[in-house]
Amino acid sequence: MTELTHTSFQDFVRANRFAVIHFYATWNGQDAKMKDLLARQIPAELSNVIAFGMLDVDPKEHHDICRQHKILTLPSLAFYRDGSLIQTVKGLRKSDEIIEHLRQLVS
DSSP: OEEEOTTTHHHHHHHOSEEEEEEEOTTOHHHHHHHHHHHHSSOHHHHTTOEEEEEESOSGGGHHHHHHTTOOSSSEEEEEETTEEEEEEESOOOHHHHHHHHHHHHO
């Protein structure tokens, strides 16, 4: 998973056909669970074609990106295809639900 900043966010999204961004905060315990889910429970056929990035919501330089994505709930995942935002999923979800969203992204 690639740690993103306000300067690398757009380049990461544009450089990858399929990208998922995990918006997180270090103080939020639910975000640790989401990070673990993304790192350990995604099938290889998906993790091999989807680029996963993380953006910490706390630095003030990141607030514009968070506003653009209407991030009010953590964790949140933003799903991109060919540089365009397809959907945003807010709150901690079960792994099978996240995997279904990932399958829809690449289909």
